[in-house]
Amino acid sequence: MVRPGEAEQIGLPVRSVRSQAVRRFVWWSLAAFVICTVGGVLAVRAVASEIAARDAGTRGSSFARNVAAPLVNAAVRQGDVEQTRLLDTVMRNRMRDGSIVRIKIWSPEGKVIWSDDPVVNGETFTLEEQDAALLGSEGVNASVSDLDKPENSREQGFDELLEVYAGARDADGRPLLVESYWSTDRILRDELVISTRVVPLIVGVLVIFMLAVLPLAFSLARRVDRAQADRAAMLRHALAASDRERRRISRELHDGLIQDLTSLGYALPAVARELPPGADAARDLLESVHVGLRDDVTSLRSVLTELYPDDLASEGLTSAVEQLVAPLRSGGLTVEVHVADAVASLSPDAVQLVYRAVREGVRNVVKHATAHYVVVEARLQEGDVVVTVTDDGVGPGGRATEGAPDSGHLGLRMLQDDAGDIGGVVSLRALETGGACLTVRFPSEFKWSWGVPSP
Numbered sequence: 001m002v003r004p005g006e007a008e009q010i011g012l013p014v015r016s017v018r019s020q021a022v023r024r025f026v027w028w029s030l031a032a033f034v035i036c037t038v039g040g041v042l043a044v045r046a047v048a049s050e051i052a053a054r055d056a057g058t059r060g061s062s063f064a065r066n067v068a069a070p071l072v073n074a075a076v077r078q079g080d081v082e083q084t085r086l087l088d089t090v091m092r093n094r095m096r097d098g099s100i101v102r103i104k105i106w107s108p109e110g111k112v113i114w115s116d117d118p119v120v121n122g123e124t125f126t127l128e129e130q131d132a133a134l135l136g137s138e139g140v141n142a143s144v145s146d147l148d149k150p151e152n153s154r155e156q157g158f159d160e161l162l163e164v165y166a167g168a169r170d171a172d173g174r175p176l177l178v179e180s181y182w183s184t185d186r187i188l189r190d191e192l193v194i195s196t197r198v199v200p201l202i203v204g205v206l207v208i209f210m211l212a213v214l215p216l217a218f219s220l221a222r223r224v225d226r227a228q229a230d231r232a233a234m235l236r237h238a239l240a241a242s243d244r245e246r247r248r249i250s251r252e253l254h255d256g257l258i259q260d261l262t263s264l265g266y267a268l269p270a271v272a273r274e275l276p277p278g279a280d281a282a283r284d285l286l287e288s289v290h291v292g293l294r295d296d297v298t299s300l301r302s303v304l305t306e307l308y309p310d311d312l313a314s315e316g317l318t319s320a321v322e323q324l325v326a327p328l329r330s331g332g333l334t335v336e337v338h339v340a341d342a343v344a345s346l347s348p349d350a351v352q353l354v355y356r357a358v359r360e361g362v363r364n365v366v367k368h369a370t371a372h373y374v375v376v377e378a379r380l381q382e383g384d385v386v387v388t389v390t391d392d393g394v395g396p397g398g399r400a401t402e403g404a405p406d407s408g409h410l411g412l413r414m415l416q417d418d419a420g421d422i423g424g425v426v427s428l429r430a431l432e433t434g435g436a437c438l439t440v441r442f443p444s445e446f447k448w449s450w451g452v453p454s455p
């Protein structure tokens with residue numbers, strides 16, 4: 001378990017997982033609060049509109065059957081001045097209090113028998129199907145109108161009105177349709193009443209929920225913080241142990257096996273000189289063993305350099321990479337090396353992983369590619385280190401091998417494991433023009449807290 005203060009010692013960011021988690025909880029809670037409040041207001045608006053429309057429908061139906069329809073008769077339909085004046089007086093008196101904004105009385109043919117706006121009197125419009133179906137009945141259609149119908153050209157000064165179509169029969173028993181537009185003040189009043197009761201309830205429930213969940217959020221954040229710190233510590237310790245193990249193996253090879261083989265190589269010529277003059281076969285055998293030992297020592301020194309390259313620590317990444325590709329150039333291959341200065345100046349752990357990626361790519365070229373041209377590149381891209389080793393050889397079986405390489409590439413699988421531990425990925429793909437491209441991508445900043453999302 002990570003002790004207090006150890007997070008900073010192992011390189012965790014100053015802003016802990018806990019603070020990030022709590023901030024995210026607060027932001028999401030505020031977002032939920034705003035969404036629920038806005039949703040509550042919209043719901044209140046919808047309920048108020050429905051209540052107002054239902055109320056307007058009831059009043060509009062009563063007005064149509066009991067006030068407007070009995071004043072319409074054959075004389076009004078024929079344009080009698082006295083009868084029309086009576087209808088006009090009653091309708092305008094009814095509109096005087098402002099609750100009714102517009103009135104139209106329709107014939108079954110869609111003709112406006114009477115309207116408070118004389119301009120449309122006698123005009124004929126096409127009734128909508130649901131409105132025409134009310135003729136001859138006592139049905140009613142009520143809704144908030146957006147005033148987009150052709151007959152609403154004279155109502156464009158209003159934002160919205162409650163539109164009521166009510167079926168009725170005139171004094172002669174003939175069907176007609178009474179259209180009335182009611183003020184939306186009722187909606188505003190209902191909104192105010194409902195809002196003062198519902199919105200505080202919504203806000204209160206959300207506040208209580210946030211207060212109840214906040215301690216749980218802090219508790220979970222503390223657990224995540226501890227778990228992430230433990231994981232970061234283990235990862236750093238594992239990589240540090242790996243580095244120590246490489247140094248130990250390098251030291252044992254250098255001070256032990258290589259020294260012993262070198263001493264044995266020095267002893268073989270002395271043994272050959274002690275052989276009798278006629279022992280040519282034994283002398284040739286000793287010479288062969290001496291050459292083999294010398295080659296083995298050279299190979300072991302090469303392995304030692306790869307395990308713990310001197311140039312990587314003393315002269316830098318670019319020099320170490322140049323040393324890696326030197327055998328390819330001596331073998332006749334054309335090799336280009338492009339290592340960005342920003343990559344070479346990264347942390348020792350990042351530089352070490354870049355070196356290992358290049359080393360594995362160069363090994364694959366030597367063993368499998370039969371290439372003539374190789375390009376090694378290491379660059380920064382969107383906060384990640386991208387290492388590519390591209391060749392013009394035969395390619396990886398002629399097809400791409402994305403993600404974790406298959407069981408036939410032990411070195412690549414080991415590289416994939418190392419990169420995957422810090423959130424990286426390794427891919428080996430065939431190029432359309434021939435050859436292959438090994439790509440290793442991993443985060444450039446080793447904070448030892450992989451998996452912690454950015455705030």
